Structure formats: C-alpha cells, structure tokens
Amino acid sequence: MLKPLGDRVILEVQKEEEQTVGGIVIANNAKEKPQTGKIVAVGSGRVLDNGEKATLSVKVGETVLFDKYAGTEVKYEDKPYLVVHEKDIVAIVD
Amino acid sequence: MLKPLGDRVILEVQKEEEQTVGGIVIANNAKEKPQTGKIVAVGSGRVLDNGEKATLSVKVGETVLFDKYAGTEVKYEDKPYLVVHEKDIVAIVD
Amino acid sequence: MLKPLGDRVILEVQKEEEQTVGGIVIANNAKEKPQTGKIVAVGSGRVLDNGEKATLSVKVGETVLFDKYAGTEVKYEDKPYLVVHEKDIVAIVD
Amino acid sequence: MLKPLGDRVILEVQKEEEQTVGGIVIANNAKEKPQTGKIVAVGSGRVLDNGEKATLSVKVGETVLFDKYAGTEVKYEDKPYLVVHEKDIVAIVD
Amino acid sequence: MLKPLGDRVILEVQKEEEQTVGGIVIANNAKEKPQTGKIVAVGSGRVLDNGEKATLSVKVGETVLFDKYAGTEVKYEDKPYLVVHEKDIVAIVD
Amino acid sequence: MLKPLGDRVILEVQKEEEQTVGGIVIANNAKEKPQTGKIVAVGSGRVLDNGEKATLSVKVGETVLFDKYAGTEVKYEDKPYLVVHEKDIVAIVD
Amino acid sequence: MLKPLGDRVILEVQKEEEQTVGGIVIANNAKEKPQTGKIVAVGSGRVLDNGEKATLSVKVGETVLFDKYAGTEVKYEDKPYLVVHEKDIVAIVD
Numbered sequence: 221m222l223k224p225l226g227d228r229v230i231l232e233v234q235k236e237e238e239q240t241v242g243g244i245v246i247a248n249n250a251k252e253k254p255q256t257g258k259i260v261a262v263g264s265g266r267v268l269d270n271g272e273k274a275t276l277s278v279k280v281g282e283t284v285l286f287d288k289y290a291g292t293e294v295k296y297e298d299k300p301y302l303v304v305h306e307k308d309i310v311a312i313v314d
Numbered sequence: 315m316l317k318p319l320g321d322r323v324i325l326e327v328q329k330e331e332e333q334t335v336g337g338i339v340i341a342n343n344a345k346e347k348p349q350t351g352k353i354v355a356v357g358s359g360r361v362l363d364n365g366e367k368a369t370l371s372v373k374v375g376e377t378v379l380f381d382k383y384a385g386t387e388v389k390y391e392d393k394p395y396l397v398v399h400e401k402d403i404v405a406i407v408d
Numbered sequence: 409m410l411k412p413l414g415d416r417v418i419l420e421v422q423k424e425e426e427q428t429v430g431g432i433v434i435a436n437n438a439k440e441k442p443q444t445g446k447i448v449a450v451g452s453g454r455v456l457d458n459g460e461k462a463t464l465s466v467k468v469g470e471t472v473l474f475d476k477y478a479g480t481e482v483k484y485e486d487k488p489y490l491v492v493h494e495k496d497i498v499a500i501v502d
Numbered sequence: 503m504l505k506p507l508g509d510r511v512i513l514e515v516q517k518e519e520e521q522t523v524g525g526i527v528i529a530n531n532a533k534e535k536p537q538t539g540k541i542v543a544v545g546s547g548r549v550l551d552n553g554e555k556a557t558l559s560v561k562v563g564e565t566v567l568f569d570k571y572a573g574t575e576v577k578y579e580d581k582p583y584l585v586v587h588e589k590d591i592v593a594i595v596d
Numbered sequence: 597m598l599k600p601l602g603d604r605v606i607l608e609v610q611k612e613e614e615q616t617v618g619g620i621v622i623a624n625n626a627k628e629k630p631q632t633g634k635i636v637a638v639g640s641g642r643v644l645d646n647g648e649k650a651t652l653s654v655k656v657g658e659t660v661l662f663d664k665y666a667g668t669e670v671k672y673e674d675k676p677y678l679v680v681h682e683k684d685i686v687a688i689v690d
Numbered sequence: 691m692l693k694p695l696g697d698r699v700i701l702e703v704q705k706e707e708e709q710t711v712g713g714i715v716i717a718n719n720a721k722e723k724p725q726t727g728k729i730v731a732v733g734s735g736r737v738l739d740n741g742e743k744a745t746l747s748v749k750v751g752e753t754v755l756f757d758k759y760a761g762t763e764v765k766y767e768d769k770p771y772l773v774v775h776e777k778d779i780v781a782i783v784d
Numbered sequence: 785m786l787k788p789l790g791d792r793v794i795l796e797v798q799k800e801e802e803q804t805v806g807g808i809v810i811a812n813n814a815k816e817k818p819q820t821g822k823i824v825a826v827g828s829g830r831v832l833d834n835g836e837k838a839t840l841s842v843k844v845g846e847t848v849l850f851d852k853y854a855g856t857e858v859k860y861e862d863k864p865y866l867v868v869h870e871k872d873i874v875a876i877v878d
Binding site: 442458466495497500502 | 503505508510512546549553574
C-alpha cells in the first residue's frame, strides 16, 4: 500500500475522454481544464504552526476535480497513480 | 453536485455583453474589467494557523464581480462553471 | 449596491486635472503620482491568523490618495468605480 | 491635512545639496545615498497578526534619513511631500 | 553514524531499474518519476514558531518514494546516501 | 547623533587593508569577504508578531564582521557611517 | 574569539581530498557534494515569533556535513573559518 505524506492524496486518474469524429480521435486540448480522479489514500495533514495537524477535507472513495498540471506520477504494483497536494484539488464531485 | 474545496466558490458566469452597432457585434475589450457571476456553491473556508476555518464572506445565490482572468473552468452535467478563490471576488452586487 | 470584499474599498475616482495653457490641454504625466478618490463603500476587513477581522482604517465619505496603478475598474448602474485594496491607499485627505 | 495610512509617514524632503565648483553646479550622484526629510505626519501603525497595531518609532517633527528611491510623491495645497513606509526610514537625526 | 538535522532524513537510494531489451540496456527516462529509498536515519524535526519541534512522520526502516531531483548526496564509510527534507517524501510504501 | 531604526545598527567601517608589494598597492579582491566595523549605535529591535520588540544581540562598542555588500552609507557631521540590518552581521570579534 | 550571531555556526573546514593517480592530482568535482567541517563556535539561535530563541541543534566540537556553496569565509588571527547558517548543515558525523 502507498501512504501519502502530509497534505497529499493519492488518486486513480480517470482518462480524459477523447472525442471521436467519424472514427478520427480528436485530442481534447481545452486549456487548464481540470481532470477527474478517485481518491485511494489521504495523508494525515500538514503540520500547523501550533504543532497540530490540519485534517484533510477529502476522503478515500471520493471523486475529485484537480488541476491538470499538478502532482507526481507514481507506479505501485504496476498500476499508475497520481499524488497531489490537497490545495490542487478544486472540487469534490458528489 | 460539485463541492468546492477550501476558500473556493463555484460560479455560473454571466456572459459579457457584446455591443451591437448597426448589426455588427463589437467585442468588449476593456482591460481587466471584472466579470459577473452567480454563486452556486461555496467551500468551507481555508484552514487558519490555529487550525480553525475562516468561513467565506459570500453565500450561494449572491451575484459577484470577480477578476476576469481568475479561476478554473469546470464542466458538470454538461454545464460550464468557474471555480475561483474567494480572494478573486472583488465585490458583491446587492 | 456594490459591497467590496475583505480589505477592499470602492472609490469614485476624481479626474486628474489637466492643465490648460492658452487653450491647449496638456496631459499631466508626473510619474507614479497618486490619484484622489472618494470612498463609497468599504469591505469588512481581511481575516487575521486568529480568525478575527482587521477593521479598515478608512470610512465611507473620506477622500483618499491612492496608488495610481492600483485597483480594478468596475461599472455599476452605468457609473464607473475603482475597487482598491486598503494597502493601496496612501493617505486620507482631511 | 494629509493623514498617512498604516505604517506610512509623510515627509517634507530636504533638497539634496548641490556642490558648486567655480560657479558650476555639480550633481551629487553618490549611489543609494539616503536623503533627509522632516516628518509632518505619521500613520497609526500596521496591523499585527493578533489584531493590534504596532505604533511607529518615529514622531512628527523628527528629521530622518530615508532610502532615496522609496516612497510616493504627493502634492497637498501646492506643496510637495513624500509618503514613505516606516521600514524605508534608516535613522533619526537627533 | 550520520545524524540528519531538522526535518531531514537519510536514505539508501534504490537503483532505478533499467529495462533490458535483447541484452541492450534502455535508460528509464520517464519525467519526474519519483525514486524509492529506505530510511536509515531521521532528524528530530523542524522548529515551529512556538519553539517546539514537529516530529517527522516517517521512521527508520520505512521505504519511501521521494522526488527524483531532491536531496544532497553524501558519502559515509564509502557508502552513498541521500539526505532529503521530509517535504520531498511523497509517500510511504507499506 | 544618528539613531538607527528597528533592527539596524550604525557602524564605523574599518578600511579594508591593502597589501603593498614592493611599493605597489594591490587591491584585496577576495569574493564576498566580510568587512570589520565598530558599532556606534543600535536600533531598538524589530517588532515581533506579538507586538513586542526583539532586542538586538549586539552592543555599542563591539567590533563585528558584516556582509561586504550589505547596508546603506550615510554621512553625519562629515564622517561616513554604514547602516546595516542585524541579520547582515556575521559574527562579533571578541 | 569570534562569536557567530543568530543561527550561525563557525566551522573549521576540512579540505576536500584530492585523488592522486600516478602522481597526478585529480580535482574532485562531484556536483553539490557537501563538505565536512568542525564546529568551533555556535550562535545563540534565531529569534522566534514569540520572542524566544531556538537553541541550535549542533554543539562546539561536532563534525558536520554542510552544503558546499553555503556560508561566508572569514579570517581570524590568520586562520580561515567558514560561517554558515544552521539550516545549511545537512548532518552531524557521529
């Protein structure tokens, strides 16, 4: 298992859909469009100046929108994941 | 539903009006003019250094002016929204 | 009505005076000279690290000098205003 | 009267002396040499993180050295002044 | 023994695997892929603003993913180690 | 007298010694070598976030090493001084 | 004696070893390799936001690894020393 540190969360990224026009795949190149991912692990939060930790606002299992260019790609047991900071998560898709 | 994180709010952006002169559409290109949007969701606030959250000063349903170049465009159930940080909201239109 | 957010204030800007020499208008191009404006609305203050708000030091009705290149122009009921942060206000003209 | 905001002070700047050699005025171009000014008004201090204000260390009537390139020139009742932040004041001339 | 300072940890870096195709070694050049390391020593934590120390979230013996370009290479008793800050550790591999 | 503000100190700078080789003066151009100065006045300290002042660690009369490129040159009663921030003082020469 | 200020320590730097191959000296040019030094004096610590001082984690007599490009060279009684900030010390060599 991967346990993210601090205010990081681990995501299974959902592939950006490609549009197909008459069999031709068209890249979806909207600028800065966020991507969707499903949270598989969350860190225990960043350490505040008073020494306590700020629990994260997202939970395992939630689907989130995140900034497209954020995060670090990791591989674990041959499956790709993305590790992002909580601040890079834009919204929860309920 | 989309639930914004931290100090973010989700807006339905109001189209910039275009001026029409004799049937010709004239782009409205005033520099840095803010745009108007209606708030459809607000985050629970950013975490302060003492671990508490700073509630946002805006509420769902309010119309606001926001910095034109701020925010991230998202799509939800085929409708476009804009997610902005509270600091990018300039004023509430009462 | 427009209600500014945080540490912002809304100003009615006073036109920079133009000098007229023998009927010819001469642009006043002193570098970084501040402009004068009258405050028509003030925000409720920025949120401090302890969660409280720092009330603004300026009041509606006061005339102030502000940094010339600061602020965001807004239009409300066809009248132009300038929204500036309190830190961009240099002095109150008493 | 002009009332400076926050940690600003208003100065009457003392003209840099020019050296005259045989009737020819020679510009005094020492790099970053501070200038002298007399304080005519002080702000009520910047707001600290605990919400209180840090009173300024300088008083009206004092002569100070300040960083040459600091400040904003203002005009009030046809007299020029300089508004600087307290941090730009190097020393008090006693 | 090497004792890291502050929020640093010392790692034994695990060699990036090279793929071998028909006997030819192929460099693994995925961009920004994190590397794996085993923690051999941890610092006592960075000093918080209240004077206390924030204990680290990782322990000696744990295997971690860390940002590829982070850290300082050191040599101790002829063995190479990497000293990284805790913030450069992305996740613990459980 | 000159009274430095905040965390500033005023120094009488000691001339960098020049080496003389066979009567020829050779400039001493070691990179970033600190210079020596004698403290003639100290400020009352910078204001901390709790509103108190952090007294300086140096006293009038002490000889100190300071970063060569730090500070602002001032002239007082025809004598040159250097005003530096405490952080630019490297060590006290006892 | 030299007394370092704040979070500084004074080091006697240990010469980087040069490799000799068949009598030819080969410069050791590993990038960013830290150097070893012995601590001869430590400052009393940086001032925290609550006004107290954060005592240093290193002691006189300890041998430390420090970032190669950190610090200020000083000369005292004809011996060279290096003054570095505590944060530039990577690890203690026990």
